[in-house]
Amino acid sequence: MSYLPYAVAGWIFLVGLYGIVTSRNLIHLIVCVSVVQSSTYVLLLTIGYKEHGTAPIFKDLPLAESQRAVDPVVQALTLTDIVVGVTVLALLLALALDAHRATGTLDPDELRALKG
Amino acid sequence: MDWLAPLPVAVPLLAAAALTAFGQFAPPRVDDLTGILAAAASTVFSALLLAEARGDLVVHWFGGWRPNGGVALGISFVVDELGAGLALLAGVLVTASLVFAWRYFDEVGTLFHVLMLLFLAGMVGFVLSGDLFNMFVFFEVMGVSAYALTAYRIEDRSAVQGAINFAVVNSLGAFLLLIGIALLYGRTGALNLAQMGNAVATASADGLLVVAFALLATGFLVKAAAVPFHFWLADAYAVAPTTVCVVFAGVMSDLGIYALARIYWTVFSGPFASDAGAVRAVLIGAGVLTALVGAAMCFLQRHLKRLLAFAVISHLGVFLSGVALLDARGLAGAAAYVGAHGLLIGGLFISTGMLRRRAGSVDELALHGRGRALPVLRAVVLAGVIGLAGLPLLGVSLGHSLLAEGAREAGYPWLPAVVTLAAAIVAGALLRAWARVFLGAGPRQDPLLSPEPEEEESVSEEPSSLRLATATVLVAAGLLLPLAPGLPGHLVQAAERFQDRQAYAGAVLDGRPAPAETAVHAQRITLDAAFYGLAALVGGALIATVALTPARRRLSGLGRRADPLVRGLRAVHSGHIGDYTAWLVFGTAVLGVLLSLGVR
Numbered sequence: 001m002s003y004l005p006y007a008v009a010g011w012i013f014l015v016g017l018y019g020i021v022t023s024r025n026l027i028h029l030i031v032c033v034s035v036v037q038s039s040t041y042v043l044l045l046t047i048g049y050k051e052h053g054t055a056p057i058f059k060d061l062p063l064a065e066s067q068r069a070v071d072p073v074v075q076a077l078t079l080t081d082i083v084v085g086v087t088v089l090a091l092l093l094a095l096a097l098d099a100h101r102a103t104g105t106l107d108p109d110e111l112r113a114l115k116g
Numbered sequence: 117m118d119w120l121a122p123l124p125v126a127v128p129l130l131a132a133a134a135l136t137a138f139g140q141f142a143p144p145r146v147d148d149l150t151g152i153l154a155a156a157a158s159t160v161f162s163a164l165l166l167a168e169a170r171g172d173l174v175v176h177w178f179g180g181w182r183p184n185g186g187v188a189l190g191i192s193f194v195v196d197e198l199g200a201g202l203a204l205l206a207g208v209l210v211t212a213s214l215v216f217a218w219r220y221f222d223e224v225g226t227l228f229h230v231l232m233l234l235f236l237a238g239m240v241g242f243v244l245s246g247d248l249f250n251m252f253v254f255f256e257v258m259g260v261s262a263y264a265l266t267a268y269r270i271e272d273r274s275a276v277q278g279a280i281n282f283a284v285v286n287s288l289g290a291f292l293l294l295i296g297i298a299l300l301y302g303r304t305g306a307l308n309l310a311q312m313g314n315a316v317a318t319a320s321a322d323g324l325l326v327v328a329f330a331l332l333a334t335g336f337l338v339k340a341a342a343v344p345f346h347f348w349l350a351d352a353y354a355v356a357p358t359t360v361c362v363v364f365a366g367v368m369s370d371l372g373i374y375a376l377a378r379i380y381w382t383v384f385s386g387p388f389a390s391d392a393g394a395v396r397a398v399l400i401g402a403g404v405l406t407a408l409v410g411a412a413m414c415f416l417q418r419h420l421k422r423l424l425a426f427a428v429i430s431h432l433g434v435f436l437s438g439v440a441l442l443d444a445r446g447l448a449g450a451a452a453y454v455g456a457h458g459l460l461i462g463g464l465f466i467s468t469g470m471l472r473r474r475a476g477s478v479d480e481l482a483l484h485g486r487g488r489a490l491p492v493l494r495a496v497v498l499a500g501v502i503g504l505a506g507l508p509l510l511g512v513s514l515g516h517s518l519l520a521e522g523a524r525e526a527g528y529p530w531l532p533a534v535v536t537l538a539a540a541i542v543a544g545a546l547l548r549a550w551a552r553v554f555l556g557a558g559p560r561q562d563p564l565l566s567p568e569p570e571e572e573e574s575v576s577e578e579p580s581s582l583r584l585a586t587a588t589v590l591v592a593a594g595l596l597l598p599l600a601p602g603l604p605g606h607l608v609q610a611a612e613r614f615q616d617r618q619a620y621a622g623a624v625l626d627g628r629p630a631p632a633e634t635a636v637h638a639q640r641i642t643l644d645a646a647f648y649g650l651a652a653l654v655g656g657a658l659i660a661t662v663a664l665t666p667a668r669r670r671l672s673g674l675g676r677r678a679d680p681l682v683r684g685l686r687a688v689h690s691g692h693i694g695d696y697t698a699w700l701v702f703g704t705a706v707l708g709v710l711l712s713l714g715v716r
Contacts, residue, residue: 013291013295017288017697017701020284020288020693020694020697021694021695021697021698021701022694023693023694026280029284029693029694030284033284033287033288036288036291037287037291039291039295040291040294040295040298043295043298044294044298047298047299047301047302073301073307074298074301077249077298077301080249080253081294084253084256084260084290087256087260088256088259088260088263088283088287091260091263091264091283092263092280092283092284095263095267095276095279095280095283096280098267098276099276099277099280102276108280108692108693108694109692111276111277111280
């Protein structure tokens with residue numbers, strides 16, 4: 001098993017975080033949140049992956065074949081994760097729209113009413 | 117009676133769906149009534165579950181997919197007493213805040229109730245779930261509805277900022293949680309907590325387990341607002357509608373600490389058994405830091421909701437310290453704290469909302485003396501503040517007593533003194549605000565306090581006896597909670613059961629009944645705990661007096677020396693989401709490094 005997918009997941013995670021920390025635009029920032037989340041998809045799928053595995057449809061497979069199927073649980077988790085991600089993304093984008101409507105800016109530096 | 121377990125989640129979910137579909141066609145006030153009834157029904161079911169869980173864990177397998185040979189195929193709710201107690205607290209607070217919100221949001225009413233019910237379902241599902249991935253899903257359900265509720269007054273620019281900070285930081289916490297879950301699943305091949313615990317029970321604490329624990333702990337500590345993950349909380353609480361703050365402050369963040377305890381005792385207590393001391397030291401460090409930073413920031417605020425928010429952060433630090441003792445009495449103490457604190461702080465937030473309605477502001481300085489005309493509210497707020505400080509026998513004093521005993525047993529005899537110091541500073545800030553608003557004491561200007569944007573609202577003269585009654589009931593319940601007969605002994609017993617990994621795994625996977633009933637310990641509030649409570653109260657009164665009278669000028673030398681610290685603390689709470697994210701990364705790294713150094 002190669003370590004490359006884990007490295008990719010870690011890299012996506014860190015790149016997204018870097019984007020959030022340095023972002024000057026809320027839309028960009030929110031997309032970066034979504035990038036961070038993508039790393040969890042990669043990680044989940046990697047954990048359930050099997051070299052030369054088949055799709056986890058067990059009905060027509062002989063037993064020996066079915067043991068080489070990839071793990072369906074993590075795929076279900078990834079789907080759930082995507083649904084959750086879309087919800088958060090939609091809500092955040094709606095908030096960013098409202099922020100723009102209320103203040104005319106998308107720069108987090110200029111939105112700072114709360115501090116101290 | 118395990119069919120009872122899904123009901124406190126299902127009822128508010130179904131009611132929310134029905135309200136979304138038909139709410140706009142319904143006659144007015146139907147949304148209020150549906151919301152209150154559904155929340156009250158959920159509360160009743162949680163209370164029944166709590167009674168049911170007294171004897172043994174209540175385990176419900178959805179769709180009847182029971183475990184086979186120690187392998188969980190289905191998804192379960194596993195109800196223990198502490199979890200059911202938290203579900204009950206959540207139900208009570210949501211019901212109370214919906215009563216408070218009666219006719220509060222006339223413009224876009226229905227959606228508010230839908231969100232509150234979803235929020236309730238998410239919180240209750242989170243504490244009842246016996247499956248780690250489902251905990252993540254419920255974590256997100258309650259998160260998403262909480263973000264939306266925070267931004268409910270969307271025309272307010274700080275509301276949008278607070279909600280975005282809240283949503284981004286908590287989402288990142290959730291992703292860390294999910295990575296931890298994925299690593300743990302890769303190791304154990306299970307998502308059920310009991311099965312995971314069995315899979316690693318005899319393993320030694322290797323790198324993967326430590327990293328997974330650090331990630332899960334970070335995810336939950338973000339929700340629990342431990343320093344340095346706490347920044348979002350003050351921003352969110354300051355802008356959320358008061359009715360929502362009641363639930364946020366009273367129970368939402370406590371759930372993170374409950375979840376941390378739950379995964380530690382069901383999964384990690386086996387492999388970490390020989391290194392428990394290191395885990396204890398790291399988590400107590402985080403708890404103490406949170407309690408002190410929260411208290412200091414609380415003292416610097418003039419925006420009353422932000423002041424209360426930092427008080428909540430300080431208290432969360434205390435709960436975390438109690439849980440982190442990894443001792444039954446510490447956990448029982450945290451549970452007693454959470455119960456009393458949730459009710460009291462809920463009452464205080466409702467009182468703040470009433471101040472905003474009746475006196476037109478939540479700014480301590482602007483409200484100077486304006487509360488004189490509200491004698492009942494004055495008494496209610498004072499009672500709440502005294503209960504939060506831990507006047508002996510009342511309020512949080514039981515939590516303090518149990519925590520002090522647990523600290524002594526675990527070898528941290530200095531912990532109660534630190535907790536008392538934090539409690540005294542918080543009490544000082546609250547008493548100062550109370551005296552300034554309701555007695556008109558002290559100067560009208562105070563350079564020490566954080567500057568706040570002026571926001572004045574129109575004063576409404578409408579009668580608010582229902583709201584006042586809600587606040588009074590919550591504060592009275594919080595004050596009198598420790599007097600419930602036999603409560604301390606039951607709490608300790610519940611905590612002992614909570615920490616018994618093998619009994620949990622046996623009950624969940626094999627349906628094994630709980631070990632024979634052990635005798636309930638006689639547990640009383642000890643004398644030294646009474647002393648701590650008094651010390652917090654007297655110290656708070658002293659601090660408030662110094663803050664409000666000319667005596668502070670004599671102490672100005674001290675003030676100048678503390679000035680860099682104060683300025684540093686303020687600068688750190690910058691309100692900038694990028695900074696918060698950097699702190700989150702930093703905190704995660706520190707937690708991971710400390711744990712991997714300590715656990716070998």
